[in-house]
Amino acid sequence: MRNLSGVQGAVIGAWAAAATALHIYYAAFGWPEPLTIRALHFTLFLPLVFLLFPARKDHYTDAPSLMDWGLAFLSLLPNLYIYLNAQSVYMRSEYLTPLTDLQYALGVLIVVLILEGVRRALTPILAVLTAMVIGYMFVAHYLPSMWYYRNMPVSQIVETMFLISGRGIYGPLMGISATLVTVFITFGAFVRISGTGRLFSNLGEAIAGKYSGGPAKVAVISSGLFGTMSGSAVSNVASTGVVTIPLMKRLGYRGSFAGGIETAASVGGAIMPPVMGAASFLMAEVTGVPYRDIIIAASLGAVLYYATILLMVHLEAKRLRLQGMPIDKIPSWRIIGQDAHLLIPLITVFVMLMSGFSPRLSAISAIGVCIVTSWFKAETRMGPRQVYEALAEAGKLICIVAVAIAAAGIIVAGLTTTGLVIAISSIIHDASGGQLWLACVMVALVSLFLGMGVPVTPAYLIVSVIGVPILVDLGAPLLGAHLFVFYFAILADATPPVSVASFTAAVIAKSNAMRTGYEAWKLAIGGLIVAFSFVFVPAFMWQGTLLETLMITFINLVAVTMISIASIGYFMSPVSALGRGIALILGITVGFSVTLSLELRFLLSLLIIGAVLIAGLRARSQAMPQVSSR
Numbered sequence: 001m002r003n004l005s006g007v008q009g010a011v012i013g014a015w016a017a018a019a020t021a022l023h024i025y026y027a028a029f030g031w032p033e034p035l036t037i038r039a040l041h042f043t044l045f046l047p048l049v050f051l052l053f054p055a056r057k058d059h060y061t062d063a064p065s066l067m068d069w070g071l072a073f074l075s076l077l078p079n080l081y082i083y084l085n086a087q088s089v090y091m092r093s094e095y096l097t098p099l100t101d102l103q104y105a106l107g108v109l110i111v112v113l114i115l116e117g118v119r120r121a122l123t124p125i126l127a128v129l130t131a132m133v134i135g136y137m138f139v140a141h142y143l144p145s146m147w148y149y150r151n152m153p154v155s156q157i158v159e160t161m162f163l164i165s166g167r168g169i170y171g172p173l174m175g176i177s178a179t180l181v182t183v184f185i186t187f188g189a190f191v192r193i194s195g196t197g198r199l200f201s202n203l204g205e206a207i208a209g210k211y212s213g214g215p216a217k218v219a220v221i222s223s224g225l226f227g228t229m230s231g232s233a234v235s236n237v238a239s240t241g242v243v244t245i246p247l248m249k250r251l252g253y254r255g256s257f258a259g260g261i262e263t264a265a266s267v268g269g270a271i272m273p274p275v276m277g278a279a280s281f282l283m284a285e286v287t288g289v290p291y292r293d294i295i296i297a298a299s300l301g302a303v304l305y306y307a308t309i310l311l312m313v314h315l316e317a318k319r320l321r322l323q324g325m326p327i328d329k330i331p332s333w334r335i336i337g338q339d340a341h342l343l344i345p346l347i348t349v350f351v352m353l354m355s356g357f358s359p360r361l362s363a364i365s366a367i368g369v370c371i372v373t374s375w376f377k378a379e380t381r382m383g384p385r386q387v388y389e390a391l392a393e394a395g396k397l398i399c400i401v402a403v404a405i406a407a408a409g410i411i412v413a414g415l416t417t418t419g420l421v422i423a424i425s426s427i428i429h430d431a432s433g434g435q436l437w438l439a440c441v442m443v444a445l446v447s448l449f450l451g452m453g454v455p456v457t458p459a460y461l462i463v464s465v466i467g468v469p470i471l472v473d474l475g476a477p478l479l480g481a482h483l484f485v486f487y488f489a490i491l492a493d494a495t496p497p498v499s500v501a502s503f504t505a506a507v508i509a510k511s512n513a514m515r516t517g518y519e520a521w522k523l524a525i526g527g528l529i530v531a532f533s534f535v536f537v538p539a540f541m542w543q544g545t546l547l548e549t550l551m552i553t554f555i556n557l558v559a560v561t562m563i564s565i566a567s568i569g570y571f572m573s574p575v576s577a578l579g580r581g582i583a584l585i586l587g588i589t590v591g592f593s594v595t596l597s598l599e600l601r602f603l604l605s606l607l608i609i610g611a612v613l614i615a616g617l618r619a620r621s622q623a624m625p626q627v628s629s630r
């Protein structure tokens with residue numbers, strides 16, 4: 001993203017702030033009818049994409065060119081047409097009312113602009129994927145068997161993307177972006193500007209700084225807390241990684257491992273209650289499950305995910321014999337207490353969500369509370385300038401989400417209109433032989449592929465359309481299936497070969513990008529086990545007896561412990577290659593033996609952890625005389 005100054009920077013910043021402020025006003029006092037607000041939302045935020053993101057990645061220091069301003073102006077035209085003619089669009093008969101030449105031209109224009117905007121602001125991968133879905137609609141009538149669909153004239157393809165209010169660019173997904181996602185991104189911006197990031201960093205240092213490998217554990221905790229508000233792994237890495245990664249490297253961690261820690265922790269922010277980023281609100285809208293229930297269902301999974309990262313960080317610190325932070329560098333609880341008022345907005349949104357208030361009202365209220373509580377201390381007070389900065393920062397993030405949502409709307413419209421979703425579902429269903437566990441593996445691979453280089457929100461939307469119906473049809477609980485694809489959409493951001501978050505971390509760490517991505521994937525391995533538990537053991541979502549919940553939690557802890565030992569090669573003392581291999585096999589067996597009964601898996605976990613503790617104590621006792629004799 002360009003860091004603009006001068007007149008152009010002031011104009012673009014003012015546009016972003018005003019667009020965000022208008023959405024906050026509507027959120028507080030009532031939205032216009034759906035198609036109007038969707039078109040207005042895209043009218044205000046799509047131009048920012050071309051002004052903030054250059055056509056070439058090596059031109060970030062340049063001011064917007066004449067072409068950028070031209071594209072920004074052109075992006076206004078199709079959106080303004082829908083905004084001004086919303087009622088006539090509603091009155092059209094799908095595929096019966098012919099398109100006018102103007103509608104045809106504007107429909108082609110907006111699709112081209114979305115493809116270019118996605119390429120600039122996000123990744124060429126999502127642009128190519130969107131173009132492939134559009135291309136499929138052109139050639140589907142030439143394809144055999146389940147890939148076949150009737151011949152669609154170009155006018156009908158344009159109409160599907162542009163002029164049908166219930167799908168395509170201005171479908172429900174854009175509505176969710178305009179109403180829910182925008183409000184929570186703005187809330188996150190206000191939280192960051194108020195100085196809560198400093199509080200999170202200090203809190204992480206106070207909790208874990210003094211322990212072995214303390215700075216790395218601080219990075220995990222602070223990035224997780226920060227990530228639940230930002231909803232963007234890349235921005236999280238860029239914001240917190242510039243501090244945590246160099247600190248971890250100075251402590252003794254390899255650059256790729258330090259970058260992997262920051263990536264895995266930042267990616268996991270989207271699964272961390274109480275906010276879980278913007279995509280979780282989409283889940284609530286799509287499933288009809290109250291957001292409060294989603295937070296509860298996801299809580300154990302989030303704890304286990306971060307426990308896995310902390311465990312690997314601890315084992316690596318012990319293996320390298322790293323120390324914690326100096327005591328005099330760790331902030332006191334008194335200093336932390338001076339910023340404790342910054343937690344009040346987070347507590348507000350959490351309490352309101354758990355009390356059954358709507359996400360919109362919860363976020364709006366929390367924004368107001370954030371401004372008020374910032375005045376409790378001179379250093380954190382938000383005056384007009386800080387409020388403006390928060391609104392402008394939010395607008396610059398919202399434009400990225402808006403164009404990604406538009407691309408996701410095109411993809412979903414193409415998949416559903418042509419029936420390709422059913423075709424893919426049939427392929428996976430037939431290939432899995434109707435076995436849920438095998439279908440889960442296939443859906444996971446599809447999710448990782450479709451989520452490569454794609455932000456969490458559109459990635460979840462795309463993979464849920466394909467994956468959830470398959471899993472539910474084979475017996476998975478609805479919420480468990482959604483959380484399953486949600487996790488893999490998130491993990492795709494930390495999975496090579498395309499991992500934008502880890503690439504960002506690699507730049508900061510000055511390490512190899514692929515190696516950093518591999519380290520991030522290893523550290524995030526707990527997410528794989530968590531995802532499968534959502535599908536096969538509803539008790540992991542607190543949908544069962546307390547005993548079942550405790551058993552599956554223990555089973556998963558044992559599984560991630562074994563995999564962590566295998567990954568790091570240390571447990572009380574160095575572990576041999578053979579020992580690491582055995583630990584890996586045992587971890588996979590315990591974590592993924594989903595066809596076995598819960599009681600049998602629990603018994604197996606007890607035996608394994610008991611044997612590992614005995615072996616670890618023996619190995620350490622044998623190593624102690626050798627260490628003391630040196």
